[in-house]
Amino acid sequence: MNPYPLDPYWMVALKAFLVVVGLLTAFAFMTLIERRLLARFQIRLGPNRVGPLGLFQPIADAIKSIFKEDLVVERADKVLFVLAPLIGVVFALLAFGAIPFGPPGSFFGYQPWVLNLDLGLLYLFAVSEMAIYGIFLAGWASGSKYSLLGSLRSSASLISYELGLGIALLSPVLLVGSLNLNDIVNWQKEHGWLALYAFPAFLIYGIAALAEAARTPFDLPEAEQELVGGYHTEYSSIKWALFQMTEYIHFITASALIPTLFLGGWTMPFLEVPYLWMFLKIAFFLFLFIWIRATWFRLRYDQLLRFGWGFLFPVALVWFLVTALVVALDLPRSYLLYLSLAAFLVLLGAVMYSPKPARKGGGA
Amino acid sequence: MSPWEALALLLLLFSGVLVVTLKNAIHAALALIGNFLILAGLYVALEARFLGFIQIIVYAGAIVVLFLFVIMLLYAAQGEVGFDPLVRSRPLALLLSVGVALVLLSGLWGLNLAFTKDLQGGLPQALGPLLYGDWLLVLLAVGFLLMAATVVAVALVQPPRPLDALSPEERKEEKEVVR
Numbered sequence: 001m002n003p004y005p006l007d008p009y010w011m012v013a014l015k016a017f018l019v020v021v022g023l024l025t026a027f028a029f030m031t032l033i034e035r036r037l038l039a040r041f042q043i044r045l046g047p048n049r050v051g052p053l054g055l056f057q058p059i060a061d062a063i064k065s066i067f068k069e070d071l072v073v074e075r076a077d078k079v080l081f082v083l084a085p086l087i088g089v090v091f092a093l094l095a096f097g098a099i100p101f102g103p104p105g106s107f108f109g110y111q112p113w114v115l116n117l118d119l120g121l122l123y124l125f126a127v128s129e130m131a132i133y134g135i136f137l138a139g140w141a142s143g144s145k146y147s148l149l150g151s152l153r154s155s156a157s158l159i160s161y162e163l164g165l166g167i168a169l170l171s172p173v174l175l176v177g178s179l180n181l182n183d184i185v186n187w188q189k190e191h192g193w194l195a196l197y198a199f200p201a202f203l204i205y206g207i208a209a210l211a212e213a214a215r216t217p218f219d220l221p222e223a224e225q226e227l228v229g230g231y232h233t234e235y236s237s238i239k240w241a242l243f244q245m246t247e248y249i250h251f252i253t254a255s256a257l258i259p260t261l262f263l264g265g266w267t268m269p270f271l272e273v274p275y276l277w278m279f280l281k282i283a284f285f286l287f288l289f290i291w292i293r294a295t296w297f298r299l300r301y302d303q304l305l306r307f308g309w310g311f312l313f314p315v316a317l318v319w320f321l322v323t324a325l326v327v328a329l330d331l332p333r334s335y336l337l338y339l340s341l342a343a344f345l346v347l348l349g350a351v352m353y354s355p356k357p358a359r360k361g362g363g364a
Numbered sequence: 365m366s367p368w369e370a371l372a373l374l375l376l377l378f379s380g381v382l383v384v385t386l387k388n389a390i391h392a393a394l395a396l397i398g399n400f401l402i403l404a405g406l407y408v409a410l411e412a413r414f415l416g417f418i419q420i421i422v423y424a425g426a427i428v429v430l431f432l433f434v435i436m437l438l439y440a441a442q443g444e445v446g447f448d449p450l451v452r453s454r455p456l457a458l459l460l461s462v463g464v465a466l467v468l469l470s471g472l473w474g475l476n477l478a479f480t481k482d483l484q485g486g487l488p489q490a491l492g493p494l495l496y497g498d499w500l501l502v503l504l505a506v507g508f509l510l511m512a513a514t515v516v517a518v519a520l521v522q523p524p525r526p527l528d529a530l531s532p533e534e535r536k537e538e539k540e541v542v543r
Contacts, residue, residue: 080390118487122417129425133397136429140390140436152436159429179488 004104004116004182015107015114019097027248028058034290041294061241068237075143076234084141085235085242088134092249095127099256100182102266102274112266112274113182120181121169124257125162128212132158134246135231142234150230157218157304161211164312168204171323172197172261175333185265195262197333199340200319202262203347204312209254211308214247216293218304255285319343368409375402389435393428400424412486 007015032047032054039046048054072081097114106112117123132155139151172194173179176187188194195202211218232243259265259281266278299307326335365373379402382395400423407416484490495503 077390080394118485119413119417122414122421126417126420126425129421129429132425132429136432137390137394140432148436152433155429156433159426177489 005111007110011110012114015110016097019114020093023093023096023249023252024245026252027245028062030248030252030286031061031244032057033286034293037287037290038294041291065241066238070237070239071234073143073234077141077143080137080141082239084134084136084138085239085246086134087137088131088246089242089249091127091131091134092246092253095124095131095253096249096256098123098181099253099260100185100265101278106274116182117180119179121173121179125166128250129162131246131250134243138235138243139231142231144234146228147231147233150228150233153301154214154231157301157308158212158214160305160308161208161218161312164204164308164316165208165212167313167316167320168201168208169261170316170320171201174320174323174327175336181260181265184261185267188264189267191333193262193264196340197336198262198319198323200315200343201323202258204316204319205262206258208308208312209258210289210292211304213250213254213289215251215289217296217299219293219298251289252282252286255289256282258285372402372406372409376406390432393431393435396431397424397428400428407486411483414486414488414491416486 035057036046036048036054046054047057050056050060072078098117098120100113100116101107102112104111115123135151135158136155137151139147139149139155142148172184175194175197176184178184178187184194191197210216232240235243256278259278263281264277266274268277322339323336325331326333376399379395379399383392383399386392386395400419404416404419404424407413407419482490483494
């Protein structure tokens with residue numbers, strides 16, 4: 001009955017270990033890649049002193065952050081202060097295992113995923129909601145007002161965007177009829193990518209995923225100009241590095257989830273190679289997000305919340321209702337293709353449309 | 365009772381006791397999260413998988429986050445909120461809680477829990493038609509109750525009209541009341 005065979009436990013454990021090691025390595029080198037790319041965007045060189053092309057920079061950073069003095073604030077809640085970064089990292093690492101990287105049996109005869117849950121999407125939600133507690137507790141346990149403010153506003157924005165994220169995912173789930181990530185990928189293999197059927201949902205998911213990973217247009221947690229450092233103001237040395245790790249792992253996971261859910265996952269209309277396309281798609285989204293960081297400005301806090309509640313949330317709801325209507329009345333699914341195209345044209349128009357800024361007040 | 369069930373029961377009771385006895389409100393909320401997570405694991409073990417994940421997302425995720433928001437905004441400076449408004453009420457509370465537990469258990473006594481429908485391990489594909497078919501009215505009633513409660517809560521905390529929106533006579537009255 002189950003089309004996805006199960007692995008022996010030792011294999012699952014081994015794959016989980018590989019995922020953790022892979023993610024941590026990817027985190028270390030993503031810091032370097034991001035700094036180098038940002039430097040290219042800003043016409044400077046970036047870190048290139050340690051090793052060839054600066055390739056040993058992550059190792060130097062790791063050694064530095066481990067051996068720096070680890071300060072714990074007098075007023076801090078000692079237990080939670082240590083626990084908070086650990087909660088963040090653990091729940092960030094948990095999400096990645098549910099993502100399939102190829103067809104069954106393509107990992108040396110075993111399955112190219114760690115977990116294959118019938119409720120895969122709900123699992124991802126549960127894990128990412130629990131990860132918010134890391135930020136929350138870090139801010140409170142620091143015993144500092146800046147940390148508390150930073151954690152309150154970043155968790156408020158995370159929760160707000162979680163809503164848009166969830167509702168944007170409803171329309172693919174309605175079309176596929178399953179919450180299993182493998183089923184979603186296989187459906188896309190047969191019918192074409194979900195981004196074509198649900199372009200607005202894809203767009204909203206992408207934006208909300210940026211916000212969930214606290215990337216630049218939404219990187220309020222560490223708005224240095226406003227909050228010193230956000231929720232990790234009082235953290236230093238390895239605990240601070242753990243928060244960096246959490247953020248980068250969220251970032252990598254988001255770049256892997258967007259293609260899985262909307263762009264066909266490991267499949268491609270031509271040249272079926274199990275792992276290649278998945279890694280290429282992940283790399284594309286990682287680069288896109290760094291590009292966005294290099295070009296865009298940060299939103300103000302009220303603008304951020306207004307955008308989340310006032311625009312993303314209603315648009316996601318409307319698109320969900322449209323999809324539900326098509327599915328409930330059993331209309332041909334191609335209607336959704338045309339509607340998606342229309343939505344894309346509207347977006348294009350909105351991007352092109354740039355009215356002259358109206359001058360307010362008099363003078364000059 | 366298998367050892368796992370006994371362990372789950374003990375953990376549930378222990379975290380529940382922590383929730384009501386810890387002096388620090390944040391620590392109590394964390395114990396509540398632990399309690400909810402164990403409960404979700406229990407649901408999954410009982411083949412109610414959808415319920416288990418919803419338990420984590422809605423209760424351990426959203427609702428406790430709201431609790432924490434309120435706690436942090438009210439008692440952010442001092443974690444300790446431990447003053448006891450009802451002195452020496454512990455024996456009474458113990459008696460009451462044991463009584464409630466007994467009442468609930470007696471309700472379970474004659475209940476026939478054999479379920480005729482195949483729920484496929486509690487997946488939403490099986491639960492959906494049931495919830496929105498046979499139990500539609502119950503679902504709507506629950507939803508209506510929750511909405512009514514939300515409206516009431518908002519109406520209760522609604523401040524009287526802001527001072528600058530009042531006419532001069534009204535403003536005078538308002539000040540009288542404040543005095």
